[in-house]
Structure formats: structure tokens, C-alpha cells
Amino acid sequence: MVTGEGEGLVGHAGAVLLRKLADRAGLTAALGSALARKGKFPLVDRGVALVSMAVAIALGATSMNDIALLADHEPVLGAPRSDTTVRRTLELADPRTLDKIARARAAVRAHVWSLICARPAGFPWLAIAGKLLAGWLVIDLDATLITARSDKEGAAPTFKMGYGFHPLGAWCANTADSERLAALPGRRF
Numbered sequence: 001m002v003t004g005e006g007e008g009l010v011g012h013a014g015a016v017l018l019r020k021l022a023d024r025a026g027l028t029a030a031l032g033s034a035l036a037r038k039g040k041f042p043l044v045d046r047g048v049a050l051v052s053m054a055v056a057i058a059l060g061a062t063s064m065n066d067i068a069l070l071a072d073h074e075p076v077l078g079a080p081r082s083d084t085t086v087r088r089t090l091e092l093a094d095p096r097t098l099d100k101i102a103r104a105r106a107a108v109r110a111h112v113w114s115l116i117c118a119r120p121a122g123f124p125w126l127a128i129a130g131k132l133l134a135g136w137l138v139i140d141l142d143a144t145l146i147t148a149r150s151d152k153e154g155a156a157p158t159f160k161m162g163y164g165f166h167p168l169g170a171w172c173a174n175t176a177d178s179e180r181l182a183a184l185p186g187r188r189f
Contacts, residue, residue, distance in 0.1 A: 015055050015069075016076050022051045025112050030104035035092055042088075049081045049089040064090075116175070124174050138173040139181065 022028045032047025052070055053061070059069045064087055070080040117123045125134045147164040157163055167185050171178040 018055045027108045034100035034104040046089045140171045
């Protein structure tokens with residue numbers, strides 16, 4: 001039954017799963033440590049602020065003010081971070097901090113992969129044409145189109161007459177949701 005009059009309903013329920021996954025995997029705490037500053041004790045954990053903004057982006061946020069998208073999730077995730085907290089967190093993004101964040105993400109990713117390998121069925125090898133590819137990691141490489149209108153000099157439309165970017169991505173096909181491994185920004189056309 002679909003209703004617009006229900007009580008206690010939450011839109012974007014998947015946001016809770018994203019945030020809780022980051023918390024359970026240790027990403028939120030690792031990012032909080034990477035963003036910590038000696039002698040500073042912010043009221044809001046910077047790891048929580050960064051993960052919350054990432055969740056808001058997954059919900060369609062396009063600016064720092066859109067952190068308010070998480071307001072409906074307050075009973076589960078706590079009070080949403082303010083746009084000021086998000087701005088202060090993003091201001092910490094100097095090269096040294098970005099390196100610490102990259103190392104924290106790599107450590108959490110390695111931990112999650114070890115959990116995948118430790119599951120009873122073992123690592124999720126792929127079967128192609130009825131043959132199990134045990135020991136093989138299958139990497140899907142593909143480009144995607146992101147539409148963005150451009151008045152840039154020399155910009156030409158695609159063969160489908162669109163404008164935008166075409167970043168290249170690499171995904172691990174062995175994981176259930178094809179984990180994104182890397183991306184290269186595409187050129188503007």
C-alpha cells in the first residue's frame with residue numbers, strides 16, 4: 001500500500017544503511033582520527049561530518065546546505081551536521097590530511113576485503129559460461145557520461161548530441177555490488 005499520510009515514515013531509508021555500514025566497518029572512526037587536530041576538540045566528530053556529507057551526496061546533495069537532507073534520519077543517526085560544520089571539515093583538506101584520509105580508507109577497505117574472504121563460502125569468485133574463475137579478480141572498465149552543459153570554446157557534442165564529462169571507472173565484478181576501485185576524471189566535451 002502506498003500512502004502519503006503515514007506517520008513515522010522515513011524517505012531515503014538506504015541512507016541509514018550507508019551511514020551504519022561506514023560506522024560498523026570502522027570508516028567513520030578512521031576518518032575522525034585522520035581529521036583530528038592536536039589541541040582541538042570539536043563538538044562534532046569530523047569523521048561523522050564527512051561520512052554524513054558523503055551520505056547526503058548519495059541522496060542527491062549538490063551543496064553544503066544539502067546536509068539538511070539527513071534531517072529526517074535524526075531519530076536513527078542523530079542531529080544532522082550543520083553546513084558550517086561541513087565547511088569547517090572540508091577546510092581541513094590540505095595535502096597532508098588528504099593523505100591521512102587515503103590511508104584510513106585503504107586500511108578500512110583492506111579490513112572489509114578480509115571479512116569478505118573470511119566468509120563461509122570464501123571469496124566470491126565469478127562463474128562465466130558455467131566455468132568458475134577461482135583465483136581471478138574480474139575488473140570491469142567502462143566510461144560513464146555525466147551531462148553538464150558547457151559554453152566552453154571548442155566544446156563539441158557527443159554523437160548523441162549531449163554535452164558533459166566522460167570519467168573512466170574500474171569496478172570489481174566479484175563483489176555483489178561491483179565495488180568501485182578507481183576512477184579517472186574524463187575530459188569535457
